[in-house]
Amino acid sequence: MNDTATSGAETDYSATLFLPETEFPMRAGLPAREPDWLKRWEDMDIYARQRAAGKGKPLFTLHDGPPYANGNIHIGHALNKILKDLVSRSKTMLGYNSAYVPGWDCHGLPIEWKVEEQYRAKGKNKDDVEINEFRNECRSFAQYWVDTQREEFKRLGVVGDWSHPYLTMSFDAEAQIARELMKVAASGQLYRGSKPVMWSVVERTALAEAEIEYQDYESDAIWVKFPIHSANGAFGTGSFEDFGSSYVVIWTTTPWTIPANRAISFSSKISYGLYEVTGAPEGNWASKGEKYVLADKLAEETLGKAKVESFVRLHDVDCSKIVSCNHPLRGLGGGYEFEVPLLDGEHVTDDAGTGFVHTAPSHGLDDFEIWMASGRKLTERGIDTSIPFAVDDAGFYTAAAPGFEGARVIDDTGKKGDANNRVIAALAERNTMLARGRLKHQYPHSWRSKKPIIYRNTPQWFVYMDRPYAAEKIATLKLSSDHPDRVQIKPGDTVRSIALTAIENTKFYPQAGQNRLRSMIADRPDWVLSRQRAWGVPIAVFYNEQTDTILVDEMVNQRIGAAFDEEGADAWFKPGAKERFLGQAVPDPDNWSKVDDILDVWFESGTTHSWVLSNPQKWPDMQFPAGMYLEGSDQHRGWFHSSLLESSATNGYAPYASVLTHGFTLDGEGKKMSKSLGNTTAPQDVIKQFGADILRLWVAQSDYSDDLRIGKEIINSTVDNYRKLRNTIRWLIGNLAHRKAEETVDYRDMPELEQLILSKLKDLDGLVRDAYESYDYKRIVAALSNFMNIDLSAFYFDIRKDALYCDPISSVRRRASLTVLDHVFDALTAWLAPILVFTMEEAWLERHPGADSSVHLREFPKLPEEWTDSKLDEKWEAIREVRKVVTGALEIARREKVIGASLEAAPKVYITDDKLAAAVRGTDMAEISITSDIEIVEGEGPADAFRLDDVRGVAVVFAKAEGQRCARSWRILPEVGTDAEYPDLSLRDAQAMRELKAAGR
Template identity: 45%
Template sequence: MTDTPEAPRQEAQDYKSTVFLPATDFPMKAGLAQKEPTIAAQWAADGLYGKLRERRAGRERFILHDGPPYANGDIHMGHAMNKVLKDIIVRSQTLLGKDAPYVPGWDCHGLPIEWKIEEEYRKKKLNKDEVPPQEFRAQCRAYADKWVGVQKEQFQRLGILGDWDDPYLTMKYEAEAAIVGELLKFAESGQLYRGAKPVMWSPVEKTALAEAEVEYEDVTSTQIDVAFEITEAPNAPELVGAYAVIWTTTPWTIPTNQGIAYGEGIEYSLLPLDDRRYLVNTTNVGDFLHRLAAGDHQELIRLSSQTLDPSGQFNCVFGKGKRLAGATARHPMHHLGGFFAKPRPFLAAPHVTTDAGTGLVHMAPDHGEEDFLACKPLGIDPVFAVQGDGMYRADWAWLGGQGSVINTKFNGPDGPICTDLRGAGALLSAAPFQHSYPHSWRSKARIIYRCTPQWFIPMDKPTSISVPAEPVEAPSFSSEGNAALRQAQGERMLSNAPTLRETALDAIAHTRWVPERSTNRIRSMVEGRPDWVISRQRAWGVPIALYVHRQSGEYLNNPAVNARIVEAFKAGGADAWFGADHQALLGPDYALADYEVVNDILDVWFDSGSTHSFVVEARYGEGVRADLYLEGSDQHRGWFQSSLLESCGTRGRAPYEAVLTHGFALDQSGRKMSKSLGNVVDPLKIMSESGADILRMWVASTDYFDDVKVGKEVLAGASDAYRKLRNTFRYLLGALADFREDEKVAVSDMPELERYMLHRLAELDAELKGVVDRAAGSESWLEFGRYTRALNDFANSDLSAFFFDIRKDCLYCDVNPATGAQTDKRRAYRTVLDTLFHALVRYAAPIIPFTAEEVWKSRFPGADSVHLLEWPEVDAGWKNETLGDKWARIRNTRALATERIEPLRREKVVGSSLEAEVYAPVELGDVDWSELFISATVHKGEWKVEKTTHHKCGRCWRHLPEVTQDGDLCDRCETVLAQ
């Protein structure tokens, strides 16, 4: 400023006391990490959550039912993202004036907690199986309780407002009683059976797993080609003595082989190689020979002259697979006798393809669902050779007592399986094979399919549960395709005795899914899922509290007995079952000696799938269901689905009106976060360094329906957006210092610029309400990325860069501080600022609740919390499209003027825009263009900018014609000071 031809600084200082300078104690530097814990503590001390329940009592209710996180470790970024989204939604619904309770909860049972306790035992070289079950369960309960306490504090540090004094825990006695009560509803309606069929099994964890507990990773397995000598072939006698070749990537299943499957329409070839003939699928002959050439049997490639026709092509076609009907083969280890000496039948199976292998599939009903289903009609039953730990049982003739079957060396080319097959002359090839393979997401170990007796809920059995005659419509379906699906599903489902699958598909069609594309994901999963395996062979959880008759194999289905079981659980929790007087529970009509007591544990997904019963219905009334479930996209096969199936099986409908799916938090490069990669972004560290509101600003700004990236650069962007919004509030607080209600001006008496800003506020209000209010029917419902961007853009572009910039001269100079006299224009400006303040602090409250509280208390120190307020009163009548179009054109013209002034500023021709004389193609007299451009005089003409020759007012610093020399006052300032 020293090299600009302005009046000396001393002259400007002479009038400093006559100018209004915004003043506020609200600091520019946020210091969130230090302030936020104090604010949160004040909320707790004031009982803010309880006050909200009192204030909103009797209002329309909005229930977001919390999907329970698992109680085993500090929260991670996925937790933070999920909880912040929930809190934003609950706070915004509360802002709308609704009664929006939030009851946080935790999933406390199951394998992850057991696994941690077992790890502690292993460190002490103790055997978990030697510990009394009650003692082990008590340790699991204590472990879960510890982490519930830790996570509770961490979630509250995020600013999550909820019923932290009374959360729901699946291990509370009343919850365990409710869970077993829901199980018994399935039993009483006949939707429960025990059967032996292959299920996903973890040999490491020694239990069955649900689909939601499985993840897939690329692995290297051993692929083998094994020859089975054909002993009978009534439709093709020439096959006797030939060898059927099977290909598999699970060598460990060969010891339980019981047959060979073929495709009736598949064409097979009979290859003469050396002194043997091999039956394989014609399409894959080349691949088969390639595997042989790369393995131990290169000599087999010396084809006889009959193998090739004159063109060099294979000419060994045997015919279609249907000729294999009635054929049998013998197991390569038939010399062991017993099980292995039995003939292996050929059987037609639709799942046999020519995509890979040999077109012949070895059948092990113990270890494949398709194998099980194909063998069952022939009376071929599982043999249960593989134990829960992955070892072959000790009495098994081949490899008895050996394993584990998931060990890569055990299955490898030099392992015992391949070695024995090679010794028997049956191993044709053994080589590495890369493919995707299922793993337990907890232990990260490979899993297997294993046939064991388990309890199931059938998907396709007609039930007695009735679908509501008028399915509940989800509001605001926007897609015609979705509506058509809804109608078609509704017509299909309203039939007699629908199955659980049908009821669930109907419920999906009558639920609003956000984003809408997620409908396809959940529907396809329910359409193709198998029966629900609800039993686990573990210790920590809710038992499957049933009695099975020892002779008939049927479980006891007696309402009186079931009622006593539920009451016992209410009194003593799930532990009551393991130490129960079962005869007392059975009552006088049944003898305990006639019944087996089931001690299997319920799938934890059944636990969490039942939460709607003991959280939503128990707290708000029978038949009440949640307005919204909100979780990550993986819950389409987890909590969303288990809750859907549980509710459909017991109530004939979904437990939710709408479901929101968000993506995952990835590192800044788009990779999954992993400690081994060193790319974990810790929300606890972010809060301790930058504050929770920065993290919340990031969450709210993302397009969270897809996976989102987070890292230093991304968080820096969130910090910058936060800083700008904070500065907007700081300006408002300073500009409204000493504002009085009697200053207010009616809208009709305001200048056009103020009325235009109210128009923009009304537009913003409608856009934000479209995100928040489901009743508005907006397709942008729950898109808080749009909400946050609109709020930030308004604060930055409409206010800071436009309205505040133009009116700062009016704010500073249109008042006499000594007398308080001010112009009507300034009164109108401050009236709009007051309106903006009350609106913006409410709009921001769900996103950055700590800062909103700080802003509110800075202006109204003795007031109640900002979070007790309701949606701002913005008059829709303020919208004026004609005015909006006019001022949109004016803003474009202003932007052009700024572009032309800026080069003169950079070249120091002018010190500020106030020294610029502007010629512009505008109509003079319509608006005060010099005020809009923040320039000296504006003239009508072609675009041109030059330095003004007018002198500078010593008070407002504007360069005006009436100022005769620098430092004198302009007419406006003289008038103000004379008031």
């Protein structure tokens, strides 16, 4: 049956057909229509309606990781927020009360920078502005971008509590962040220490690991000779003097750290030898007769770098018996006359360098750790174990680097200063240079300024990773907690041990995320909490430097918390704040300092569980711990990480039950997006041209566990897939315009074909539910696309067009088909609603209009178990195999213009396969194949019959249909002309006309 009427002298029966009727447009017009749906949802307060409908249902909380309020959203933001919306919406439709509270990270350096830029443009100096005035400008800047991003996120179709988001800069949030810090302090896990931290000279602040990215960088590499000062038996039976002038050689890519050198590290697991230069160019730094202690594995390479022409290995060396060396800068300004001891370190390898590690405890964490671990033994030897502060916050050498004061490591633009060259020149003058070169490698940079950082020793505030909790300290946590029953820390636990146990109890999507987070927690140093900035929550504690004591006083803490609740963290910086908060808590207030360092923003966002998930007055449908945290893969070192540490330190377990990780967005060729390359895809541009549903479909059909590509071709492919899905929905709506509820056919009374479709629908029900529960959205899109495009459009719709358009009103077949279409429509619009939020709302309202109607107030329909029929599925798979061969034969006839349409054919089908023959027996294969007639022969067909290689046992011989063409259905049948009243129609169509006439149509 064709959808168009006949022409010529034949009667036009087109008005008597049940053709699809719908105002649901073929062209979606999403960019223009989507804002209307957003307005409708806002007017009806769809989020509140969902919460009301969710009362009494199991809670599922997806806690929103806060984006930074600093600029328009990019495609990565869109990916993240759409994924979160998929989770929240699907959980709601699975029968959970799944609230979603969006949030923003509002403090920190990037906002400070922007405000400082505005100051500079106006000729103002930040240092001349009162701190709270500056903080207020930062607050206004952040609020502007919160409001901007909120509208951009809503435009993506994300539903949530947009009227009541959480902001880290809101007064109640700042108060709770401070209270969480106070808990850590009271538990004994907060301490003030001096150790090397990653430091941004450009930004003048300490940085956390989460704020670091690694970029290609070219470093100066040097090999330095440390003259051996004392060696008791290091060279076996020969005395040290027997071997003359000997050196331990180190290799470093940070020449500027040599003035801070205090030791050399070696490994007792490495084989070392004493090597003598027997040939070298005149004037070479490595001269004939000099002897070097080197790792055997690295000796040849090292001497090659030193341009040594020939050498000989003299002896094994026991480095544990090399007591000390002289500093290579000895004699410069009298500041380097101390001994340089050798220390056995686990971190030393012979993979590169010389087998020795230059150890500057103020500029490297491994260096610091081995120096501190060796402190007692060094002190017993009379060695000064103090750690020099050789470089200041601006990257200049201090007086602790004699001979170099005023030289600079890195300048304000992130470029190398003159420190390296000054040090190299000084080493060369003292004949302690062996070689130099350059090395291109991955070097840490600030992910904000994109400039290289340094390690420098500064006083900072830390959280212990490995200090065991004491029972009395755990009690303070319970006393300060709103939920003391939640504190599950036991005496002897450490923050690290708690966090590692929590990781084992957390479910990860994908599973690889567990290993990644575990390795980061297992290897990380103590958590650096302090930042030397202005915009954020202060480390709101008082510190006594004389006694190295943090004040833990409940009344003081209450006063601070209450003030922050009323005035925000600005209260800490107001005149008289120290006296206001201390009150009469201590007898010697002059000995107590108010700490003005700012908290690491990762600690801030890491505390959000404590004031978003546990605030029933403000957000009643949230729960702690959250069901899920969902962010990009970089958050294993960011929000996943800091939230886990903060909750471990204050509660004793993770703030989440599961963690879902997505990849980064790349261009269509798999390259990193860059404005300079012009290969970025802005979500605003995609929405403007195609609509947000296209972005949502791209997210849902992609493998988010890996990096996602997006570009012109990928968008166009997504648009094509969307168009097919939309046309299927449109066809359903158009045909359902003729459905009447009272004409519903019971499943048991339906033809097999209808039962087959319902069986497939029931199978899909299980797949879709399972995929939504496991967050496998690509499986849903693939399964539904396959079902809609192949099972429905190319098979079921194609077959049933004739019955739906032409069958009599009384036809059970037609009514059964309409019943099936209704079930299919209900299921598909629900299953696709979390993905195509706008399109499914439009489709649903086309069939179920009303001010209170919305597809997003539904749950996934519960489909009857009786629809499952695996035997029926198996039988019809066989029928479809036979149909495929028939279709192939007809396609050849059509291509050769023997026929114009399949209804002109009446092929003869030969079947030798018993299973296929049994399947088609009793089946109207002419209806299934959309031919006017068909003959099935159980036997072998002629040699020249049409066959398909992948369907064995079926052969088709083409034949034209005999008889006249029905003027209404276009089927060619011998019976046309036998009905006296309608001589130009088949008997079925004649009966349809009589019923229509009787019904007054």
